[in-house]
Amino acid sequence: MPAAVYGLNGRELADGRILVNIGPQHPSTHGVLQVIVELEGETVISAEPELGYLHRCFEKICEGWSYPQIIPLTDRLDYISAIFNEWVYCRAVESLMGLEIPERAEYLRVIMAELNRIGSHLIAVGTFGMDLGATTPFTWVFRVREDLLNIFELVTGARQMYNYLRIGGVKQDIPEEFPTLIEQFFAVLEEFLVNYETLLVKNPIFVARSKMVGVLTAEVGLAYAATGPFLRASGPRLDLRVSEPYSVYDRFKFEVPTGTNGDCYDRTVVRLAEMRESMKIIRQALAQMPAGEIRAKTPKVLKVPAGEVYTAVESPRGEVGVYLVSDGGTSPYRLKWRSPSFVNLSTLPELVKGTKLADFIAILGSIDIILGEVDR
């Protein structure tokens, strides 16, 4: 007679149910997330994410580092969309200092950020295909992404951790041939999007696997403070770029794609549509971009006046925010990171109750979490 087996929350595990540890080493946890799943046959009874496998003491480290030093460190949080982390951090520091950013720098930030959004969504839709068992979209995504990374390498010098933004502007200007390269890349991207839709989105198996799977209602999503394409797939048209336009976003015309059902299918479609919108924004930004300085004058030793501020930008995963407290010194007194992945992930137990194990994987993939950001 074996001893009683305890399930989640210390409840005794009912007969015929098993606990499965999905992760931290599992092909589809997108990093080192562990989810403890209680299964009855194939049906998920309850699931509980277990965090902390990638906790890197980010916020504590920041308290000892000077303000400019922190910028490359923020890259390592949401490592697929690094520009947004830099941006939100720089905005926090700039707004405390009351810095005026040159207009050209703002445009450069928008262009690089939107390019990064494309890259991030590419990985999101690619890995989602992988989670459903289709390996080919994943490699197609990486083929397109390599073209994108060429552009990033040209401008920022890095493939993944860009360290491109500076407090008060950006590191360097774009080269002359940039617009041509962008158009070449967009041609490749357009072709990829059509191919991806033909290969995966229109595939009946894909539709059967993702339609009405993991439905997030708008009420639940808002109650959990979910943001980003994950929430927009459920209907709410919440996008910081439109609702409280920061930088120069109020000068561009673009749609905010939303879904209706809030299922895995809608999330994929919304991400694909957002890539097209990003292309629109970049084209407009390139056309409007004024000449001029790319960085404001900042003192050699950066001291931020005492005070506190919360800033947020719309990252590919939702609202990424920084709450920065300064005591007037050269390094932050406290820095709190609001990571959209973490907030979106907290809806997982609601979404997966009663679904099948295969759906559980699909739902987890469709949230599009980055563990570096969840655990910080």
Place this chain on the structure above:
Amino acid sequence: MVEQLVWAAIKFAAVLGFMSFNAIFLVWLERKVAGFIQYRYGPMVTGKPHGWLQTIADAVKLLAKEDIIPALADRKIFILAPLVMIVPTFLLHIVIPFGPNLIVKDMEMGVLYFFAVSGFTTLAVVMAGWASNNKYSLLGAIRAIAQLIGYELPLIISVAAVVLLAGSMSTQEIVQSQASWPYVILQPIGFLVFFIAALAELNRVPFDLLEAESELVAGYNTEYSGMRWAFFFLAEYGNLAVMSAMIVTLFLGGWQGPILPPLVWFLLKIYLVAFVIIWFRWTFPRVRPDQLSKLGWKYLLPASLVNLALTSLYVVFI
């Protein structure tokens, strides 16, 4: 007596050789086709040109790997499962007609024998999944049982229609009866049902639920390493070849074809079918286990029954 023994040894060696060649060639083909579909090259460095020695290197490595039997595993069953997997694969080759006289044994009940023996695969999967004492393996094994009935019935009923037309269960006679028209033309529904069900029987995408990589890590063979896993691997590709051979035998006219010798025709057709199956793997996502059952019971089974009824009417009245 001696002559019989020699013949038996030759046949044994031939089947073993064919099986090993298939495993080596098809794994290589799979990786090259995958590369082609995914804008990659696939194996290039090991053996030039195009990494043709790759699978042999893999085999050498797997044979020399440490043999792990987990402490909590059911030792006897754990050791037995790969053998239960590989022996039926070997036995399946017996009834495959490679040419007019090129068959190990032309049984009267050849088709029945084939599908009876191929059922062992599931047994091996269940044994492996149970004995590993790993939850992913167990889930893979449970899925194997759950989907078994879903696809076995339509598979066999669609074969029954072919048997009706041919008037024999001998594989050789089925091939000969396709001299004018291959059954893929006379039996389009039966062919489709058989092909889909065969994919499920082979555990290939879109029905690779037993070792669904993104869900169950490696499914029933999660705990297997080295040699023992190589057996599963060999059996998987052996089954792929032998099932392609059966599809060719039942529906595509077997070894028959103009100009080229029968063996060449047969091999060409086998690898064409195998290529299509590999192509599917790199194109489709995976279905959910309940969707496979639904497909089997609600669509494939009725379709195969209608097909059987139509064929019976055809045989009786025309």
Place this chain on the structure above:
Amino acid sequence: MAVSEPSQQKIYLPAESVTDPEIPLANLVPAGLGVHLKRLVQWGRKSSVWYLSFGIACCAIEGLMAAGGPRFDLDRLGSFFRATPRQADLMIVAGNVNLKMAEVVKTLYEQMAEPRYVLAMGSCACSGGPFRGSYNMIDGVDQIIPVDVYVPGCPPRPEAVFQGILQIQAKIMAQAEKGARK
């Protein structure tokens, strides 16, 4: 990118790290054939270094995904990913290991079948990287498992990972010749 033969690669390994490999059935074959058997086995091991798909952090995107993707394609060298540690030969530690993760990494390493290799990818896995010295980190994965090859960078480019894997191949071949020279 041209991939040169591992035999032409310069090996950056200390001589004492090249150990005599274990070859099964080696004592059954006659002495003269033993060397050839060893070369054959080591060639097999070299040519199919399958890596564990275990991405911890940022480096996973470059080292596992991009390196296996279209432009770089680790499959050319015969390396592709296996999801279960039992069937993998190489663990690419792609990211920083904290105290909670350390046990998992150790378990995974122990679950891998011999011969097994470890490639520490990125500054974090080599020495702690930018997070070195903070309260939850292990400064370098070599504190918990033996590492064969270090690939520094934050993150290293996929080419660097290629070089790391070529170094592991070179090390395997160096093992094959070790006994032969005696």
